[in-house]
Amino acid sequence: MKTLQLIFDKVNYIYSPGTAFARHAIKDVTFSINQGEFIGLIGHTGSGKSTLIQHMNGLVKATSGHIYFNGQDIDDKDYKLKTLRSKVGLVFQYPEHQLFETTIFKDVLFGPTNLGLDKLECELRAFEALKMVGISDDLLDASPFELSGGQKRRVAIAGVLAMRPEVLILDEPTAGLDPKGRDDILEQINKLHKESGITVILVTHSMEDVANYADRLFVMNKGELVFQHSTKEVFSRYKELEEMYLAAPQVTYVMNAMKNSGYTVTTEATTVLEAKEEILKAWRLS
């Protein structure tokens, strides 16, 4: 049973309206997200991705339009933004820059404590969240500033997970990490998505990442939401993506090149695994 979780209805946002700096950052964006979906959000730099996700937990208020979370309008006067923010967890770009406590454990406690839960529950959640992102127990009392970049980022993500959100939004969670750190973090997010059924919205510049994990792709261009289709369908229209300074995954290009050279392959593959199967199939046939 699919339940609608997040609905945007003709949302507009204008920065500094009425001054020389006014900029229409979000234009008439309309979409809905079901509970438990994995959404990939792509778009070139400055296309409005970051502004869009900040609407989802009420950090930015839409200039016009409506946003509904679990059936309630988040702009309603008696709707508590604090509740919304605990349900919709937002991990910013370079989240390690927000660490401030003396120990890792205390930093992760910050979120749940702000929710007003009792101490035991907070500690339980913090513990659980750190386990989820793979931080070992002997690091709990270390200062967050002593950690490596990748570890810091996991701690910061744990800080949001500890609030047990229903929707997890990640803004380029793998920027600046090495390939191993990148795969680790994405695998852990995917595992969390599979096991707890949490809705994930992943903002990224890596087409391979979204091809591997996302069910649906949202594509932003100049403040407008141009695509909101299945990952395969969006990548099959890679010519249009290229016009927006985006691209399809490398393997999709490989498959297209093969087809053009006369091999009997379909060009649907977006991941290396799918491409492998497709090429083997063509191999066996010939």
Add this chain to the structure above:
Amino acid sequence: MIRDITIGQYYPAESVIHRLDPRVKLIATFAYIISLFVFQSLFGYIVVAIFLLSVIQLSKVPFGYIIRGLKAVVVLLLFTSFFNLFLTPGKSIFTLGFITITDKGLNSAVFFSIRLILLILGSSLMTFTTTPNQLTDGLEKVMGPLNRIKVPVHEIAMMMSIALRFIPILLEETDKIMKAQMARGADFESGGILKRSKSMIPLLVPLFVSAFRRANDLAMAMEARCYRGGDGRTKMKPLRYSNRDFIAYFILLAYIASIVAIRVLENMGLILIFYK
């Protein structure tokens, strides 16, 4: 929320004031600030207000935008008028219990506030119409003669331009960290003074960390490009006076002359002063 602070921000527009040489604007602002404290009569205020309003009109910066910059100093304004109002000795005009308001107190409270407002409006107009780079260029040039008495003018100007450049960066950073902590349920708006200042810790610690990180990066980037101070350094766009700058100096001179004239007339008793 944090973007509402407009003091020290450039407002891009095409106007005569924007095109003026930064040296003219610096000297004019300096002269203007001094001129505010020369006169004592209402007539003086009217002359200054007319001068300021016509410059604002010429600059094409929206008036409401400039007024917004005053928000940042409302507390200071209230503070000074409060002390002026209640603590100035003189003839009592209003008494309630131990509170006494004197005629002199009322006078200085009102006019001191007006002076402060005029001062802030005037000096913020300079930063609205001059980019930080132009400003430090102008400053370096104006203070140039001090180099002879071993004042490190170039270094001071460089420090200033870096500091000015960092204001918007740090504001943006503050905004980002604030949002990140709000996403974790932080509350910066409610509670008493103690709770509120405690809630600033999650904001200030990351902000300081990032400021130091950025300073380090910048120092490294400057060294990588062989920066070694001002000796023998040339400019891509050296400052040059044009005709409109000389006209501006002339208008400034006329303004100063009229303020001095007002002062002289006041001293001769020809213009009414509210109190002495």
